[in-house]
Amino acid sequence: MRETPVYISVATEQPPLRLEARMGLSMASTSSDAAGVVICHPHPLYGGDMDNSVVRALQEVFYDMGWTTLRFNFRGVGGSSGRYGEGVGEVADVCAAFSFLKAKGVSRCYSAGYSFGTWVLLQSLMGQTDVDRLDVPLSGLVLVSPPVDVMNFKSLQLPHDIPSLILVGSDDCFCSIRSLQTWLGANPPNDCSVVTIADADHFYGHRLTELQRHVRRVVTGWS
Secondary structure, X not given: OOEEEEEEEEOOOOOOEEEEEEEEOOHHHHOOOOEEEEEEOOOHHHOOOOOOHHHHHHHHHHHHOOOEEEEXXXXXXXXXXXXXXXXXXXXXXXXXXXXXXXXXXXXXXXXXXXXXXXXXXXXXXXXXXXXXXXXXXXXXXXEEOOOOOOOOOOOOOOOOOOXXXXXXXXXXXXXXXXXXXXXXXXXXOOOEEXXXXXXXXXXXXXXXXXXXXXXXXXXXXXX
16 A cells, blocks of 8 residues: 655645645546545544544555545644644645645545544535635545534534445444434434444444445445
C-alpha cells in the first residue's frame, strides 16, 4: 500500500497554514471515474491524529477498493502548522483538503470521519460562508462513532441527497445507540445505513477488521 507525503495549503489563513497529509493513489484511481475520500481524525486535544488506528483502517479499506485516499493532520497536530482552532479552524482544514483532492482529478468525492472528525465533516456541510462551507459535491459519507453524547450535534444533520453509513460500537460510551437514534430521528435521513458492531467500544480495538468489512460491504453498493 503506497502513500505519498503531501502538504495541503489552507489559503483562508494568512499566512496560509500547511497541513501534513498522506495521499494513497492506487492503479484503479487513475480512471476517468476515479473515486476519492478525505478521512478526518479524532479530537486533537485528546491525542487524535491521522495515524489513529481507526483512521488507518478506513484508509486501508478505501485504498483496497481502488480509491484515492487522503488523510491529514488538523492544524497544530504533528507536522501541521498553526494551533487548535476550537472546531472552527478545523472546518476550514476539511474544506482545504477536499479542494486539494478535487485538484488531483478525483471525479467522485466521498468523506469519512471518526469521532470528532465526524462533527467537523458535518459542520463543513452546513457552513454559511465560503470559508466554512464545503464547495465540493459529495457522493457519500461514512461516519464512525459520531460522539453525540459528548458534543453538540443538535444543529447538525445528515445530507438528504447522498447515501450515508454510520458505524457504532455496542459499548460506545461517547455514542450510545439510544442517543444516536434520537439524533437521527430529529431529522430522518433519506438513505442512511446504521451498523452496530457487537462488543466494540469507542476505540474498536480488535474489531477493526469487522469495521472494514462493513464499510466495504455498504459502500460498494453505492457505486
